[in-house]
Amino acid sequence: MLERIGVPRDEDLWASIPAEFRVQGPLPLPAPLAEYEIARRFEQWGERNADAGRYTCFLGGGIYDHFIPAALRSIVSRSEYATAYTPYQPEVAQGTLQVIFEYQSMIRELTGMEVANASLYDGATAAVEAAHFAAGATGRKRMLCSAGVHPHTREVLRTYASAGGFHLEEIALENGRTPVGPIAKAGTELAAVIWSQPNFEGVVEDGAALTKAAHDIGAYSLAGADPVALAVLRPPGHDGADVVFGEGQPLGVPMTYGGPLVGFFAIRKAQVRRLPGRLAGVTVDLDGKRGYVLTLQTREQHIRRERATSNICTNQGLMALANTVYLALLGAEGLKDVATQCLERAHYLADRVREIPGITLAHGDAPFFREFVIRLPAPAESFTRWAVDRKILAGIPLAKFDRSRPNDLLVAVTEKRSKEDLDRYVEALASWAKSHAKSPKEEAACPS
């Protein structure tokens, strides 16, 4: 090969790199490992993590331990999908393109909107794109964001807002719900209201009222939504929301320590030219045969450069495929089953838990879907540590996000949690509550 190139040594090929920038000698890193050596290392690391197979998982907050069908894993691991790239040559990417089209169709249906894009990085960046979309469409920058939006999503929104494209003000929750009062009083210069269905604390919002309040003052309604919940909850699109976005992980994507995730994003068709991200559409080939292409690419960075609707370069292809296969396998009835079982099992647990002396539901009788906040008589982290010894991941202590709420615990229940799992949770909590019902002073005096 060198002869053909016409140089004696391969070093001559990078002679253009000045010596001062060269790496001298080998990198100070270990030698290569064989496959089975690597497997041993990684398996040992894996064992140091509490996975949802060995621990019963009640953690949620946007990422859930749902059932993932074996057929889905089989499809998603196929080389034909996993090792392809963005469909730049549509004639040899019809598989990827039709999957995106089917994904867009099902997200449209679930959200009750008119157009969905090919997906975004995650739920948080989907919220950012929604904010940019609303700022661009209304020509205004001021946005109200409900405290019921996931705290991390609000953090990401604040990070992007620091660039000056939009400004955020927060609406505090009242009894676990987003009040409409602050929206009505927000004045006419508001670009949008950002909220979540259900909200971070699990409570089902009055979506129709929030969207109406936003529209009454000429602002957009940007609704975050849980895609599983949309099988039983009224989709924000049916109430006229302008953007419905969210995290697609619950639809067949493993939790994987929070990534890769996948964001979905849906709008009204009249505004399709403002849509961020990729979009697949139907057309015909030279013989009149149906085919799929990426369309309206003039919105995108590789064509429009600094005038693009977003700087995003790809979608989250393989995760969107997982969503598509999941929805295909579960179907209309299956997804409704999943949602209904989450709802029923979560309510069973909530009802049992609130019977334990000293334990209440933080938001009383506010309606919830698969997640709820319990208020404990002592710091929630003390219970979660206790539960770990019983192989239970008992929930997310809200002190992580709000130090003024040390005793609140966010508990999620999916269709995978059997009655036995739920009863075991109740037993663990009851026994912990019994030993922690004393005042902290007494507790310190007589360690159990």
Next chain:
Amino acid sequence: MSELTLSELSVRGHRGPRLMPLDVPARGVDRLLPADRVRKDRAALPEISEPVAMRHFVNLSTLNHHIDKAIYPLGSCTMKYNPKLNDEMARIPGFAAIHPLQPDDLAQGALAVVAELHEWLRVVMGMPGVTTQPAAGAQCELTAVLMARAYHRDHGDPREEVIVPDSAHGTNPSTVHQVGYRVVQIPSGPDGCVDLDALKRAISPKTAAMMLTNPNTLGIFERQVGTIAKLIHDAGALLYLDGANLNAMMGLASPGAMGFDFAHINLHKTFSTPHGGGGPGGGVLCVREDLEPYLPLPVVEQDGDRYRWIYDRPKSIGRVHSYYGNFGILVRALCYMRSLGASGIAEASREAILNANYLKARLKDAYAPSHDGPCTHEFVLSASRQKARGVKALDIAKRLLDFGMHAPTIYFPLIVEEALMIEPTETETKASLDAFADAMLQIDRESTEDPDRVRQAPTKTPVRRLDEGRAARKLILSWQDLEAEGAGI
């Protein structure tokens, strides 16, 4: 006949895997939720059995080109082979089935993976600060420009402009605009590199940063990078490396030594994580020491043999991802690096350069190279000669598909007429490179002898050329739209 859509395959009452029966007392949706918040219609999702679904997705998959099938020489995309062990490791329950909010004590293995990957990346890049929170390269760019703004603000003036060469990826100017800076584009010199005089004229006290791809998108190493860094730093600005082309210099050259203040890496390119049909990617942003306080939160910290996430860094720009970035991709990338080791990492880049130069040598007489002399891991040819015969870069790309190969990146960089940007990567064998070269040379001959054959291509693919104009004029973006169109399509 095209593969039907899921909607067209749907049969009322069919379904896939079932759930276990509800074993708690059923109270009913209507009793548990207020009536006005319950979905009234039945979501019109497909109803199909598992075997039908499997056939559907398997049949669709066969319509794709992919790296496990044949060469995929997309320039700037680094389509190298993805070792299967990496995927297997990412699927271990100890990684795949862990929740991002479980306590650090119960995720020590995951944190160790992140920390070790960061350590390896520091060594490869010669830069001390690392975050793997961004989901992709474009998000790294955005993170860095936000950090640059915060850094300048701390130094008294956020500044207004970012310099971007005209050969840059489209994400660069798009990112700059999104962060509220003005793009100052500078032309490339005749050698394809940054024109230093143009750069000097562009630099001013308003300059916040410059974004530079090195090697650049023509596959040429920017020899003047040391001078560029000095000019930028003298103006108090910051230099950003778009690391899309890192596969040309791993273990050979050090971005830190070149004077870059920020550098991004696409794990899905250089570190061989599968591209997934367009994501998930994996973004790494490396920074010089005094920029570390601005990195997104949280950051991983080692304390003896324990690891934890740190949240208290007041200068941080904040969070850019829901959790810690694409962790599953980080597992794969570390697995890849471990399998290469120190020697293999440098070897990969050496072979990538060798392969590109070999391919260039075989093609340079038939297709005009953008520049003479050795290239790095990729090179750009112009189809200007072929265009004079009535065959455009697009036609050549389409004809390649008939040979069962993927086309190069075309019409990029914008500064080369009829550009064909070719990156073979180190994982192609000589036989595979020769087959690609033979196909390209045959297409060149066809451009003289049988140009129609090239212009009509492809003819052996699942569909022939698609009418993109029609797709944009008549938007059919879902089954629902398709049904509204009737049987016409």
